[in-house]
Amino acid sequence: MNQQRQAQEEMVMGCCLYEERAIDAFVRRGGTAKWFSDRELFRIAEIMMDMYSHGKTADAHSIGVRLPDYADRMDDCIDKSPMVSQIDEYVETLHGFMKIDKLSEFSERLTTVLAKTTPDEADVMLAKVEGYIHTMLTGEKIAEMTMIEAGIKSLDAIEAGDAGGLIDWAHPAITRSMGRLDKEIVWICALPSVGKTALALQWQRTLADKSIVSSLASLESKKTPLVWRHVSAIGGINTLKIKQGKGSEDDLVLVRKIIKGLDQKHMRLTDQRMSIDQIYAWARDEVRHGSKLIMVDNTRHIDVPQTTDRREKTEIMSSYFKRIRDDLDVPVVVFHHSKLDNGKEAVSWSADIERDADALIFLSANEDESSFNNGRYRCCIDFRISKMREGASGISVQLEFIKEVQKFRDWAYSDI
Numbered sequence: 001m002n003q004q005r006q007a008q009e010e011m012v013m014g015c016c017l018y019e020e021r022a023i024d025a026f027v028r029r030g031g032t033a034k035w036f037s038d039r040e041l042f043r044i045a046e047i048m049m050d051m052y053s054h055g056k057t058a059d060a061h062s063i064g065v066r067l068p069d070y071a072d073r074m075d076d077c078i079d080k081s082p083m084v085s086q087i088d089e090y091v092e093t094l095h096g097f098m099k100i101d102k103l104s105e106f107s108e109r110l111t112t113v114l115a116k117t118t119p120d121e122a123d124v125m126l127a128k129v130e131g132y133i134h135t136m137l138t139g140e141k142i143a144e145m146t147m148i149e150a151g152i153k154s155l156d157a158i159e160a161g162d163a164g165g166l167i168d169w170a171h172p173a174i175t176r177s178m179g180r181l182d183k184e185i186v187w188i189c190a191l192p193s194v195g196k197t198a199l200a201l202q203w204q205r206t207l208a209d210k211s212i213v214s215s216l217a218s219l220e221s222k223k224t225p226l227v228w229r230h231v232s233a234i235g236g237i238n239t240l241k242i243k244q245g246k247g248s249e250d251d252l253v254l255v256r257k258i259i260k261g262l263d264q265k266h267m268r269l270t271d272q273r274m275s276i277d278q279i280y281a282w283a284r285d286e287v288r289h290g291s292k293l294i295m296v297d298n299t300r301h302i303d304v305p306q307t308t309d310r311r312e313k314t315e316i317m318s319s320y321f322k323r324i325r326d327d328l329d330v331p332v333v334v335f336h337h338s339k340l341d342n343g344k345e346a347v348s349w350s351a352d353i354e355r356d357a358d359a360l361i362f363l364s365a366n367e368d369e370s371s372f373n374n375g376r377y378r379c380c381i382d383f384r385i386s387k388m389r390e391g392a393s394g395i396s397v398q399l400e401f402i403k404e405v406q407k408f409r410d411w412a413y414s415d416i
Helices: 003-018 020-028 039-053 060-066 068-079 084-114 119-138 147-165 172-178 196-208 223-235 249-260 276-288 310-328 351-356
Strands: 185-190 214-218 267-270 294-297 332-341 344-347 359-365 371-373 376-378 380-388 396-402 407-410
Touching: 003 020, 003 039, 003 060, 003 068, 003 084, 020 039, 020 084, 020 276, 039 060, 039 068, 060 068, 172 380, 172 396, 185 196, 185 310, 196 214, 196 223, 196 267, 196 294, 196 332, 196 407, 214 276, 223 249, 276 294, 276 310, 294 310, 310 332, 310 351
Parallel strands: 185 332, 185 359, 214 267, 214 294, 294 332
Antiparallel strands: 332 344, 359 380, 371 376, 380 396, 396 407
């Protein structure tokens, strides 16, 4: 084994054995026991990941109870892990070694296969190559069901009371018009300051009320301002004066109560800057934790190291979101900046979004409907469905965006 690879595996393992948050970082990047080529470390990692997935403490002592013969090796790994705070860097390097292994394996296999392939078999071989790449990237073979099996699985889920895994949209008015969301890729495009983030947060609260776990990668806003948005929406209060130190004692008591009552179990949130590869690994980790909806806000802040061209970046991101949906079997909602094209809103940067998206939605201010009413400005937002792969396009749902409390409500029925 490459000595540098050996050292990297020992450092990652040592960090994970010493501090559990290192395991969190390892899993968040899609790490599995298969990343360890050393047979002893692979066995330790198997036990560690099993205990971790079941919510058990997975330190050197706990694993040593099950693998007493590996105690000295685990202690040696801990001694060789210089800084647990550098776990992200260690994991990223180890991931690189793993990818090289897989690419080498793929190259050898492809060479062998191509030598036996005739032109008439090219299409079939391409399908096999795609399946192998999927296995190489995710570690999971594509499980194919027959039509009857797929239909019965869906019907069984409906009879079990979960509507086949369908979930509600952010507001009842949208669900009434569009039906519930299936395992689809939804791109929600909007110009700045029309409520994209507020819609994502309201969506999480809507699902949390039904005990459904959702996950939001907020790449634009940090957790603190997002918490204040939740406070505004839940309490129905403008928090500006409170944040400026001008709130009353009662205001502070109410805000503290709302913050402590936030449903972190069902509203999962990260505000870490991520590359598109890291978003894929993060989504896999979130689904392991029970998430039924993956949301990313927004694409402008995703790092795509493969290219600097904006159109190519969008194309790569679109393909990754499609992989998340297909590999993890969950709906994916992507918030994206739109652009004005001859006075009309359009998708920024790439036609790949329009091709890959199951639903393409524009969120835009309706200046004609918006108006002042009793001294308060009512902002009408059009939730317009430009494309719906399995439904009617051209539908528009009107919502009122109450900006001061970061909340949407039905435009036609102010009591909703």
